[in-house]
Amino acid sequence: MLSAAARSIRKMATTTAIPDAKLYKWASPDGEFRRQVSSFRDTVSKTGRFQPEAGRYHLYISHACPWAHRTHLVRNLKGLEHVIGLSVVDYLMTPEGWHFSTPEETPGCIPDDVNNAKYIKEIYFKANAEYSGRFTVPVLWDKKEQTIVNNESSEIIRMLNSEFNDFATNPSLDLYPTAHAAEIDSINSWIYDQINNGVYKSGFATTQEAYQKNVEILFEGLDRVELRLKESDAKWLVGEQLTEADIRLFTTIVRFDPVYHGHFKCNKKTISHDYPYLLKWLRRVYQISKVKETINLEHIKKHYYMSHIQINPSKVVPVWNGPVLDSPIIE
Structure with a gap:
């Protein structure tokens, strides 16, 4: 049973009228979607203000968000x-942004037991009372300094990868x-522009011209990844192991067929039927220990x-969950 507060939030989301000007708030006047730059860009390091300590930091995420999913993946791996x-x-x-529910109200949720916030925006205002940007996830919070360290996923995963090794079990x-850093940076760059952000630039476009341009660029990017995997006969995008490049692409591809293909009109092809090498790669990443538990379809x-x-x-939700990811991988 939902609590009274949760029922109120659900009702507000269902019944609150949103002015026409806000219906397409993600797009610019020319119909193009342009992502906001993250505002909090500090770093956890042994030489800085925010030093790595066990129990000092807290991560706020959404299971739905691919950017937040990156940080959850690296934390677990x-x-x-x-x-x-x-x-x-x-x-x-x-209309108030991301909010917290109990697992009883919405399975999969974990309430804020650090700041006892009801909305993510409260975390931002606690860090900066004059904050005027969007209230996004992920957020890396410092319990000691009582502030946000960073809300840029690409930077948070670098910190999680290297700065907490003294406490990590892996x-x-x-x-x-280091040996593959330049190549990882290079592939991250065009995958972000064409694919990670490309699905949003297609889905949130508000003119036919903007949509048509961006959806073509998106599928050029997917074709490029498919060809890379096919020609190299590689298991991973860079080198002989899972890297950050795989993590960053994975959170988009695992959402592609169940969400982006239909909801964002990225329907020229599917991963399931048109990209056999990308599908095999998707299953390979999914079947790594601790990856599956980070996914909530x-x-x-x-x-x-x-x-x-x-x-x-x-608000009708389609039934298809995309390709079966537990299938055996035939090398």
Whole structure:
């Protein structure tokens, strides 16, 4: 049973009228989606203000968000579950932004037991009372300094990869090895532009021209990854091991067929039927220990289809979950 507060939030999200000007708030006047730059960019390091300590930091994420999913993945793969706390917001984006529910109200949620916030925006205002940007996840919070360290996922995963090895149960895993750093940076750059952000630039476009341009660029990027995996006959995107490049691509590809293909109109091809090498790679990453437990398809599907009412006003959620990822991998 939902609590009175949770029922109120659900009702508000269902009944609150949103002015026309806000229906397409993700797009610019020319119809193009342009992502906001993250605001908090400090670093955890042994030589700085925010030093690595067990129990000092707390991570706020959404199971639905691919950017937040990156940080959850690295936290688990490195074995930092006992070092860095975790809170998970509800999948439903309300007019007030991301909010917290109990697991009884929404399975998969973890309330904020650090700041006792009801909304993510409270975390931002606690860090900076004058904050005026968007209230995004992930957020890395410092319990000692009572502030946000960083809300940029690409930087948080670097910190989790290298700065907490003294406390990690899997410190030998290096997702950003020096020998492959330049190649990882290079592939991250075009995968981010064409694929990670490309699905959003397609899905949130508000003109036919903007959509058509970006969806073509998106599939050029997917074709490029497919060809890279095919020609190299490689298991991973860079080198002979799982790296940050795989992590960053994975959180988009695992959402592609169940969400982006339909909801964001990225329907030129599917991963399931048109990208055999990418599908094999997707299954390989998924079947790594601790990866599967970071994926909540109910949160993923319900967030996109029920929160983006400017795209899907009916809030009807499709039944398809995408390809079966537990299937054996034939090398």
